[in-house]
Amino acid sequence: MASSHTAEGSDGGDGFDAAKQGSLPLDFLGNVPSDLPAVTVGLVSPTVGYGLFAARDIGKNEFIFTEAPLMTGLYNEMYVADPSLVHSQHQAYREALAHSRFELNTAFPLLAARNGFHPLSYNEAQRVLVTTIGKNLIHGRLGATTVSQVEYESYSSRFHVAEFPLEEDSRRAALDFFKHYAFQARRRGLLGRSLAGGIGRSSPLDPPASAVAAADAVGLTTANPSTNEACIYLLGSLINHCCTPAGGGAPDAWLGPNCEWRIGSSGLAQFVPPRHICVQARRAIKQGEQLTWDYGKREKSFVCECANCRRNLVAHYCRVL
Numbered sequence: 025m026a027s028s029h030t031a032e033g034s035d036g037g038d039g040f041d042a043a044k045q046g047s048l049p050l051d052f053l054g055n056v057p058s059d060l061p062a063v064t065v066g067l068v069s070p071t072v073g074y075g076l077f078a079a080r081d082i083g084k085n086e087f088i089f090t091e092a093p094l095m096t097g098l099y100n101e102m103y104v105a106d107p108s109l110v111h112s113q114h115q116a117y118r119e120a121l122a123h124s125r126f127e128l129n130t131a132f133p134l135l136a137a138r139n140g141f142h143p144l145s146y147n148e149a150q151r152v153l154v155t156t157i158g159k160n161l162i163h164g165r166l167g168a169t170t171v172s173q174v175e176y177e178s179y180s181s182r183f184h185v186a187e188f189p190l191e192e193d194s195r196r197a198a199l200d201f202f203k204h205y206a207f208q209a210r211r212r213g214l215l216g217r218s219l220a221g222g223i224g225r226s227s228p229l230d231p232p233a234s235a236v237a238a239a240d241a242v243g244l245t246t247a248n249p250s251t252n253e254a255c256i257y258l259l260g261s262l263i264n265h266c267c268t269p270a271g272g273g274a275p276d277a278w279l280g281p282n283c284e285w286r287i288g289s290s291g292l293a294q295f296v297p298p299r300h301i302c303v304q305a306r307r308a309i310k311q312g313e314q315l316t317w318d319y320g321k322r323e324k325s326f327v328c329e330c331a332n333c334r335r336n337l338v339a340h341y342c343r344v345l
């Protein structure tokens with residue numbers, strides 16, 4: 025989703041002062057998540073993979089959770105065109121492996137397989153899904169996972185494990201992964217502040233120095249305005265897409281996306297500094313319902329299985345029969 029979920033930088037135009045790191049806008053505070061677990065990880069289907077589900081009834085406009093990124097790389101569309109430029113995401117991935125191997129390999133089994141990691145056993149994965157996959161939550165809490173052993177094993181065994189991946193294959197896997205799972209934050213001074221003075225990483229959420237050096241080596245950081253930061257979230261990056269129904273309609277009644285990423289008064293997707301992402305309910309969500317949002321216009325590399333597409337498919341067959 026790096027080509028995709030583009031959010032404004034945290035200091036971008038909604039009246040929210042990025043300098044007050046850790047503070048939250050008033051409309052967030054009015055809807056701050058309750059202490060009850062808000063989300064749970066489940067498996068939607070073998071083709072869709074994981075998704076997030078409401079662990080309890082959630083009110084309209086409620087801020088469901090805010091989460092810090094697991095890893096931050098840099099992203100530029102040029103990476104896709106020229107494989108020799110692809111290093112930054114791989115560096116970010118390698119650093120994240122050093123501190124979050126179990127979470128990474130459980131949440132993102134395809135990436136793990138392409139890097140030669142065999143799936144965790146169900147018991148190991150269950151432990152991660154219950155205890156540590158929510159470790160970057162700032163607000164909101166994780167409920168018990170609904171992933172059963174049968175579901176987990178049929179999903180995780182789908183991926184071919186590369187026995188001896190070459191460095192090049194591993195880099196390509198990291199790029200593909202960032203493309204589909206990352207949220208891009210426009211740099212808007214964030215990088216400028218931490219990198220311009222050559223002081224390297226100013227916060228654990230910055231892209232690691234190795235990722236920046238890799239991008240710098242090919243001229244894609246400070247000099248290039250179309251290079252963005254790309255953040256991966258353990259939970260936020262597991263939310264699936266749902267199409268917005270044609271003609272819109274009242275969000276309360278529709279099958280369309282029930283969430284959006286937003287903060288502040290502008291209604292635009294925004295990051296809460298530093299690079300935290302915040303998910304808000306756009307209508308009341310019932311316990312057990314899957315959380316979804318609209319990925320927007322970006323190229324989708326999957327056959328959509330959202331509620332709207334499934335309904336249209338059924339309607340199509342009903343007309344044909």
Ligand SMILES: C[S@@+](CC[C@H](N)C(=O)[O-])C[C@H]1O[C@@H](n2cnc3c(N)ncnc32)[C@H](O)[C@@H]1O
Pocket residue numbers: 025071072073074075131132204205261262263264265266325326327328329330
């Ligand atoms: C950001 S990830 C979401 C988490 C993903 N389900 C997983 O388990 O890794 C995006 C990927 O999820 C799948 N996906 C998301 N929404 C989907 C939808 N409506 N229909 C089918 N697949 C979907 C696609 O494979 C897509 O590339």
